[in-house]
Amino acid sequence: MSIETIIIYGIAIILLVISFIKDKQKTALAIKKGYKKFMKILPVLLPLFLLIGIILTVITPVFITRVLGEESGFLGYVIGLTLGSITFMSPFVAYPLGAELIEQGAALPQIAGFLVTLMSVGIVYYAMESKYFNKKAAIYRNVISFIGAIVVVLVVLVMQSW
Numbered sequence: 274m275s276i277e278t279i280i281i282y283g284i285a286i287i288l289l290v291i292s293f294i295k296d297k298q299k300t301a302l303a304i305k306k307g308y309k310k311f312m313k314i315l316p317v318l319l320p321l322f323l324l325i326g327i328i329l330t331v332i333t334p335v336f337i338t339r340v341l342g343e344e345s346g347f348l349g350y351v352i353g354l355t356l357g358s359i360t361f362m363s364p365f366v367a368y369p370l371g372a373e374l375i376e377q378g379a380a381l382p383q384i385a386g387f388l389v390t391l392m393s394v395g396i397v398y399y400a401m402e403s404k405y406f407n408k409k410a411a412i413y414r415n416v417i418s419f420i421g422a423i424v425v426v427l428v429v430l431v432m433q434s435w
Contacts, residue, residue: 317401324397338374341383350426353383357390358419361397381433386426393418 293300340352362370371388375381394415395402403411 317404337387338377338379341374341379341387343378343380345380345383349380349383350386353385353387354390354419354422354426357387357392357422358394358415359396360391361395362391364392367391382426382429385429386422389422389425390419393422 289300292303337356340356341349345352367388371384374384396415399411399415402414
């Protein structure tokens with residue numbers, strides 16, 4: 274468990290204790306409502322976590338480095354954008370992974386495309402997103418985010434050529 278996670282849990286516990294001291298009934302009601310919401314969303318989250326675990330097992334950093342290297346060219350950009358779109362990991366993992374991949378020889382534009390789509394495009398959680406918003410909004414958001422990632426890759430390419 275990271276230090277950030279411990280801090281967040283610590284703050285949540287402190288705030289829960291403060292809330293309980295101020296008003297026991299409201300705190301109990303809030304916990305009950307939170308539990309019900311969690312149980313309602315659990316059937317959607319559980320398959321998502323399973324899929325994420327399988328993807329992270331299959332797609333290793335070594336594999337990503339091999340396909341995102343300097344010699345990968347246009348195909349490397351496409352692979353980076355696609356991998357980022359279907360992979361899910363927290364920013365605390367993604368940014369150090371991107372830095373490590375660059376240190377191992379991966380090209381900057383491919384990693385930029387990978388990270389931007391990783392953070393903004395969500396094919397893995399499309400089902401959940403479309404359920405809670407709507408399909409049209411989820412598709413628009415993902416398409417616009419993917420186009421934004423392509424723009425970022427082009428900007429990095431232009432900046433590298435200077």
